[in-house]
């Protein structure tokens with residue numbers, strides 16, 4: 001039950017303390033303007049735990065033996081998971097028409113391509129990459145592995161189920177739907193096995209340098225619309241982690257409103273016909 005005086009339930013101090021916890025855990029910074037949204041999303045959780053104030057909830061998050069699992073629960077409720085298939089098509093064109101031909105030459109010794117969709121949400125980005133790689137004439141006979149990670153277990157469950165409502169297809173050409181999806185219940189479409197088998201998903205926090213060291217070296221990393229919610233310090237940590245997981249000469253693709261200005265000088269900027277992208281020198 002949402003009380004009428006919900007706005008009063010979370011004091012400015014309680015809000016600051018909760019925001020600090022969220023920030024330390026996953027890098028997302030909330031402004032004062034998000035206080036009501038956070039209150040609305042977290043109050044039902046406070047009540048479900050049998051607690052009566054946000055101060056009690058904060059103590060639970062700090063000192064309960066279940067604190068770690070509760071941080072996961074909290075983050076589920078405050079992350080923005082908006083995504084859809086074939087998002088930012090000019091960038092996908094840069095990937096297929098300019099990046100793939102360069103990183104997949106005919107005389108490549110291993111014919112193995114690894115791509116990471118970092119902050120993949122419910123999987124649309126990772127599967128889109130799978131479809132594009134499948135259709136690329138440069139990758140005929142190649143072994144393609146796509147890895148998607150997210151901090152939210154809920155969206156990863158949706159990614160693994162690979163069943164999507166109409167809204168996920170707002171910028172998808174019908175040709176792809178016909179070729180790579182089958183209609184299932186409730187007007188939804190499921191990704192076909194041919195694409196599913198290229199993609200695996202894992203629960204990983206992009207700030208967790210130790211856990212990320214288990215991710216192998218990648219030829220291309222997509223990290224789009226993830227760091228827009230982070231501050232500079234958190235972006236720096238994530239970019240260091242991504243840099244280490246990109247092979248020399250590999251590409252980093254960010255969302256259209258994101259850049260590395262003030263956060264990293266390790267990558268070089270590459271001006272392609274269709275987009276500006278980043279590359280690990282080497």
Ligand SMILES: C[S@@+](CC[C@H](N)C(=O)[O-])C[C@H]1O[C@@H](n2cnc3c(N)ncnc32)[C@H](O)[C@@H]1O
Nearest residue numbers: 026079081082083119121150151205206224225
């Ligand atoms: C807006 S979605 C972007 C999805 C996709 N990359 C796209 O551009 O369509 C951002 C995703 O980043 C995830 N995320 C936020 N902080 C994260 C972190 N520290 N580690 C891993 N994933 C994170 C969120 O859970 C969310 O699903």
